[in-house]
Amino acid sequence: MAFSDSSRQSLIPNYLYTSSISTSSFLINNNTSSSPSLYPSTSPAKQQDNFMIPAPSEPFGKIEMYSPRFYAACTAGGILSCGLTHMSVTPLDLVKCNMQIDPLKYKSISSGFGVLLKEQGVRGFFRGWVPTLLGYSAQGACKFGFYEFFKKYYSDIAGPEYAAKYKTLIYLAGSASAELIADVALCPMEAVKVRVQTQPGFARGLGDGFPKFIKSEGALGLYKGLVPLWGRQIPYTMMKFASFETIVENLYKYAIPTPKNECSKSMQLGVSFAGGYVAGVLCAIVSHPADNLVSYLNNAKGASVGDAIKKFGVWGLFTRGLPLRIVMIGTLTGAQWGIYDAFKVFVGLPTTGGAAPVAEIAEA
Numbered sequence: 001m002a003f004s005d006s007s008r009q010s011l012i013p014n015y016l017y018t019s020s021i022s023t024s025s026f027l028i029n030n031n032t033s034s035s036p037s038l039y040p041s042t043s044p045a046k047q048q049d050n051f052m053i054p055a056p057s058e059p060f061g062k063i064e065m066y067s068p069r070f071y072a073a074c075t076a077g078g079i080l081s082c083g084l085t086h087m088s089v090t091p092l093d094l095v096k097c098n099m100q101i102d103p104l105k106y107k108s109i110s111s112g113f114g115v116l117l118k119e120q121g122v123r124g125f126f127r128g129w130v131p132t133l134l135g136y137s138a139q140g141a142c143k144f145g146f147y148e149f150f151k152k153y154y155s156d157i158a159g160p161e162y163a164a165k166y167k168t169l170i171y172l173a174g175s176a177s178a179e180l181i182a183d184v185a186l187c188p189m190e191a192v193k194v195r196v197q198t199q200p201g202f203a204r205g206l207g208d209g210f211p212k213f214i215k216s217e218g219a220l221g222l223y224k225g226l227v228p229l230w231g232r233q234i235p236y237t238m239m240k241f242a243s244f245e246t247i248v249e250n251l252y253k254y255a256i257p258t259p260k261n262e263c264s265k266s267m268q269l270g271v272s273f274a275g276g277y278v279a280g281v282l283c284a285i286v287s288h289p290a291d292n293l294v295s296y297l298n299n300a301k302g303a304s305v306g307d308a309i310k311k312f313g314v315w316g317l318f319t320r321g322l323p324l325r326i327v328m329i330g331t332l333t334g335a336q337w338g339i340y341d342a343f344k345v346f347v348g349l350p351t352t353g354g355a356a357p358v359a360e361i362a363e364a
Helices: 005-011 068-088 090-101 109-120 122-126 129-165 167-198 206-217 219-223 226-255 265-299 305-312 314-319 322-346 358-363
Strands: none
Touching (some): 090 322, 167 226, 167 265
8 A cells, every 4th residue: 555745644643652663663664675764755655564553562463553453442441541540549539529519527538538437437438439430431431542533533634734733732622522422421320420429328339329310310310410521521631631742742852861762661651640640630620610510410409500609609619629639630640641551552552642743853
């Protein structure tokens, strides 16, 4: 299959990815000379195989960039990164939700854990872990899988020059589009999770909580919190992906003396975690008011956004439960990026972020 110079750049926008081998491996012919160039050759294109990402051990064989196997790998990585991390912080999430709903009883993080331990025992800290695992696994699959899809899709629409120039807008648009879909998958489990966690005696978990919720609210009640969920998750995800990509790029540019493609995989995964943690702190701040709304609406039958604002107050929407959520989301987001990129490395794909735009490389 032959590709022109411009079509190669459009097919593989190389500023989006780097790997442990040279970035140029995306742009060279498999059957050309042994001294590849970083830039597309000016000579006529020759016949070549499909673009592949080689892995040292290649446990799943070679994966063609933007092929169905590529998106399947990203989807699987998203399931692991979001499902496992959210389930692991269930105790923190449970205390946070109760602090939002009943601040007189759950006055602080420490007292909140004390109240739960006294009233429900150690097992009470993990109430709602099943809907958390299932809901955020579904969300992670859509969030990461569709982000990779929309990032490529919008890059192709913009073209190589504008995609490199306006890469942050590509990250923002791609992540927002992905999260719009991901929240539809998350919303039913999030509704049941909040009700199980904040109403003692409502249900033991998903098995009895799901039918009780439908009986009480109706099937459409599962999506009562969808708009506030979009209000929480879309800004959160836009910040999560765009800030992560920017932070990682700047870490490699200013803080790490070794180019990314020369760093060890453990170093690259450490950068992914650090960039994810900082991005998570920013995510928690911008999405916290909507998080309070989601918790309130899913807990109070027939409640409206106006009722929530009246109860919390504007200041309360921005601050109630925020310190705990910063700790929780920062750790969770850092771990998510670490797991996601570790899975990508495992299947032979490069870690996310850190490459300089094509235009910058050409001018250097």
